[in-house]
Amino acid sequence: MQNGTLVTVNGKHAAETNGYHLESTSEGGIHKNGHLIDDETKIKMISHHFRQIMQILGLDLNDDSLKDTPDRVAKMYVKEAFSGLNPNNKPDISLFENSYHYNEMLVEKNITLYSYCEHHFVPIIGKAHVAYLSSGRVIGLSKINRIVQYYGRRPQVQERLTEQIATALKKALNTDDVAVVIDAAHLCVASRGICDVNSTTVTSHYSGKFKDVEVKKEFLSYIK
Numbered sequence: 001m002q003n004g005t006l007v008t009v010n011g012k013h014a015a016e017t018n019g020y021h022l023e024s025t026s027e028g029g030i031h032k033n034g035h036l037i038d039d040e041t042k043i044k045m046i047s048h049h050f051r052q053i054m055q056i057l058g059l060d061l062n063d064d065s066l067k068d069t070p071d072r073v074a075k076m077y078v079k080e081a082f083s084g085l086n087p088n089n090k091p092d093i094s095l096f097e098n099s100y101h102y103n104e105m106l107v108e109k110n111i112t113l114y115s116y117c118e119h120h121f122v123p124i125i126g127k128a129h130v131a132y133l134s135s136g137r138v139i140g141l142s143k144i145n146r147i148v149q150y151y152g153r154r155p156q157v158q159e160r161l162t163e164q165i166a167t168a169l170k171k172a173l174n175t176d177d178v179a180v181v182i183d184a185a186h187l188c189v190a191s192r193g194i195c196d197v198n199s200t201t202v203t204s205h206y207s208g209k210f211k212d213v214e215v216k217k218e219f220l221s222y223i224k
């Protein structure tokens with residue numbers, strides 16, 4: 001295949017994509033004629049298109065180091081970076097009775113957050129801090145981190161990510177008493193464009209009892 005030319009590299013893959021009716025679901029899953037496309041098919045399709053991007057950029061797809069990159073990137077998108085677009089990957093949430101009568105706020109802080117800016121498809125790296133007050137049930141701690149990870153693994157804007165995490169927790173815990181703060185660096189701001197490596201973006205969601213100034217203050221004192 002010629003380096004840097006616009007050719008259909010893999011006729012088979014191109015043919016396979018013909019006639020697909022691609023449609024995003026509200027949860028971000030992709031439908032093919034009414035059915036979710038399986039991961040392996042997504043990987044083949046993305047690999048095909050990423051190969052074309054690399055060729056347009058003039059990269060040598062015969063190079064030993066580059067030849068597997070289309071498959072590598074496709075696999076990373078589907079299985080890792082954007083796995084949160086597939087509703088099948090939504091974490092199962094374990095809840096327990098609050099038999100210990102713990103009635104103070106629970107804060108899960110410094111949750112490692114990796115997401116991707118939906119405008120530039122480059123990483124957003126930061127921390128999420130999440131708190132709730134139990135309405136009778138408590139959530140397995142790691143499930144809070146998993147919720148953050150699930151919604152982070154999508155092309156995102158930070159505002160939506162913050163709201164999605166809050167909504168998911170409220171639903172899981174059957175309470176409005178939830179707070180979420182995200183502090184993250186956007187590589188689209190740091191590594192290109194304005195190239196500001198120092199600024200970070202803080203977003204927050206406070207609802208229920210966390211709208212109370214004192215409750216909010218207590219939460220903020222833990223994540224300082």
Ligand SMILES: Nc1nc2c(ncn2[C@@H]2O[C@H](COP(=O)(O)OP(=O)(O)OP(=O)(O)O)[C@@H](O)[C@H]2O)c(=O)[nH]1
Pocket residue numbers: 117118119156157158159186188189192193194
């Ligand atoms: N509100 C919001 N904006 C974001 C987020 N991530 C990236 N952006 C911004 O999205 C904007 C896209 O603006 P455009 O003018 O279309 O893109 P651009 O020409 O690449 O802009 P520059 O980054 O200024 O070079 C930029 O200002 C980004 O900083 C986010 O999570 N929330």
Ligand SMILES: [Zn+2]
Pocket residue numbers: 117118119120121122186188189
């Ligand atoms: Zn961006």
